[in-house]
Amino acid sequence: MIVVEDIHVTFGRGTPLEKHALRGVDLTIPEGQFVTVIGSNGAGKSTFLGSLAGDVLAEQGRIAIDGTDVTRWDTPRRAGLVARVFQDPMAGSCATLTIEENMALAAARGRRRGLAPALGGDRRKGFRDRIAALGLGLENRLHDRMGLLSGGQRQAVSLLMATLAGSKILLLDEHTAALDPATADFVLDLTRRIVRDNRLTTLMVTHSMRQALDYGDRTLMLHEGRVVLDVAGEERAGLDVPHLLALFAKQRGGAEISDDSLLIG
Amino acid sequence: MTEIALFGAIEIGLVYALVAIGVYLSFRILDFPDLTVDGSFPLGAAVCAVLLIAGVNPWLASLAAALAGAAAGLVTATLNVRFKILHLLASILTMIALFSVNLRVMGRPNVALLMQDTVLTPFYGLGIPDHIVRPLVVGVIVAAVVLLLARFLGSEFGLAMRATGVNARMARAQGVDTDAHVYAGIALSNALTGLAGALFAQTNGFADVTTGIGTIVVGLAAVIVGETVLPARALALALIGCVAGSILYRLAVQLALSADAIGLQASDLNLVTAVLVAVALILPRLKAKASRSTKAAR
Ligand SMILES: Nc1ncnc2c1ncn2[C@@H]1O[C@H](COP(=O)(O)OP(=O)(O)O)[C@@H](O)[C@H]1O
Ligand SMILES: [Mg+2]
Numbered sequence: 001m002i003v004v005e006d007i008h009v010t011f012g013r014g015t016p017l018e019k020h021a022l023r024g025v026d027l028t029i030p031e032g033q034f035v036t037v038i039g040s041n042g043a044g045k046s047t048f049l050g051s052l053a054g055d056v057l058a059e060q061g062r063i064a065i066d067g068t069d070v071t072r073w074d075t076p077r078r079a080g081l082v083a084r085v086f087q088d089p090m091a092g093s094c095a096t097l098t099i100e101e102n103m104a105l106a107a108a109r110g111r112r113r114g115l116a117p118a119l120g121g122d123r124r125k126g127f128r129d130r131i132a133a134l135g136l137g138l139e140n141r142l143h144d145r146m147g148l149l150s151g152g153q154r155q156a157v158s159l160l161m162a163t164l165a166g167s168k169i170l171l172l173d174e175h176t177a178a179l180d181p182a183t184a185d186f187v188l189d190l191t192r193r194i195v196r197d198n199r200l201t202t203l204m205v206t207h208s209m210r211q212a213l214d215y216g217d218r219t220l221m222l223h224e225g226r227v228v229l230d231v232a233g234e235e236r237a238g239l240d241v242p243h244l245l246a247l248f249a250k251q252r253g254g255a256e257i258s259d260d261s262l263l264i265g
Numbered sequence: 266m267t268e269i270a271l272f273g274a275i276e277i278g279l280v281y282a283l284v285a286i287g288v289y290l291s292f293r294i295l296d297f298p299d300l301t302v303d304g305s306f307p308l309g310a311a312v313c314a315v316l317l318i319a320g321v322n323p324w325l326a327s328l329a330a331a332l333a334g335a336a337a338g339l340v341t342a343t344l345n346v347r348f349k350i351l352h353l354l355a356s357i358l359t360m361i362a363l364f365s366v367n368l369r370v371m372g373r374p375n376v377a378l379l380m381q382d383t384v385l386t387p388f389y390g391l392g393i394p395d396h397i398v399r400p401l402v403v404g405v406i407v408a409a410v411v412l413l414l415a416r417f418l419g420s421e422f423g424l425a426m427r428a429t430g431v432n433a434r435m436a437r438a439q440g441v442d443t444d445a446h447v448y449a450g451i452a453l454s455n456a457l458t459g460l461a462g463a464l465f466a467q468t469n470g471f472a473d474v475t476t477g478i479g480t481i482v483v484g485l486a487a488v489i490v491g492e493t494v495l496p497a498r499a500l501a502l503a504l505i506g507c508v509a510g511s512i513l514y515r516l517a518v519q520l521a522l523s524a525d526a527i528g529l530q531a532s533d534l535n536l537v538t539a540v541l542v543a544v545a546l547i548l549p550r551l552k553a554k555a556s557r558s559t560k561a562a563r
Pocket of ligand 2: 045046047
């Protein structure tokens, strides 16, 4: 369970470029919930996920994960609780390390790393079985460097890596945005499967309203650093994209929606 | 080239192989251009020489030299990680400071080791000529370092260190304390360099504050030569490449110096090495540019 209480984040405080990116976000996300997050560019979606992961520390407010106050924890310390997949397929793995080395890195997430061989014992076999389940034929390429994989393959492996250390929270920041449509669909299906099989509490940022409604069980809309829409259950089931756009317009005080990124899908 | 000159080149190549491996750790694995080695090499030599003169066991003196090198590396890493000074500048600051420190350690610009026992002493009496004993002993030490380091870099901790150099953001997201790994890696790199300095002092019979000049360039040259002759992805092979590169570099230097026709003097070495490294750094860019323009032409 994630509890977020009134968090604020300001970039470049005291400079001419000061940006109050999160302005009091309050949320409780129960264990196992799959939340989709939408909002126009600059709404604060990435900043919100970053504040959960520890990349940006909230200057005000409180974040608790499974009852532990992690507000002041940095990224490496939170990594045992939180796994993530980034938008840029290159960002989530080490291009010059092999697939199995990347997996070994992820498998040790949240543990103390000692001098035992990273790929010792029956580790390799375990990795092979896990990656075979992706159905991409990567089980024969464990010694290949990650950089040789396509963007979609890298995102698929990144998703798999997110499950190797048993953390219960998964943060996805537009993780299909850099992929072609067919590959994006594959990665989204994989996401759904992995979230279900591992019963992960998930936040998925997407630029597609369609995806936001089709996947998961709750949808948040962020605008100017605040949650302006939070729907789940029947209310959400009755929504379609035009409704969502209308709701969004209302939240903004009736202003027309001009942001292209919100109209896709 | 005489036999003595040949083995002399191999010996000095093996000593500097430890520098090359250190440079490989900082430049290649951690992506941290660290010039501290110009100071930590003579520091290792100075610490070892002074301790030998004080009657300390040569192995302990060599270990102390490595620890002194590690401490120098920690200073650079602290300036960079903790105080956000650009890595190059941080390492230059440490390097300059070490010049003074080394003078303090020795009390004068150079120290001769005449009658002192060294790690080599026990092996001199075995009936093998001295000029072969030296590269043999140093070679065994280098081999041990390569083995241990290959194992270390394949460990969970070592893998995290490599990830830190490749993609620090990803490493942090995987729970790696990247700062700690930079400290550890730069300390290890300079520990190896300090050990190289200690072996230099013991094989050559002196320590001199000026021996550090250009250490970084020689180390880089060895790494680059190694990568050229042994373009390997596997880590153990890359480390062996550093050793091979260092020896080949010294052999090439020896050949160039002994060929009177070229007219090179020992004092030209730094210039030649710098040009070699510069060319090696420029070539890949030119190649990339050439392949881009041929693609564009198609
Ligand atoms: N590191 C940063 N430094 C300064 N401003 C930032 C930084 N990260 C984000 N911002 C600003 O904060 C706002 C929210 O950004 P972000 O969370 O990335 O939006 P989104 O992901 O919803 O598009 C934007 O105005 C952005 O320019
Ligand atoms: Mg974003």
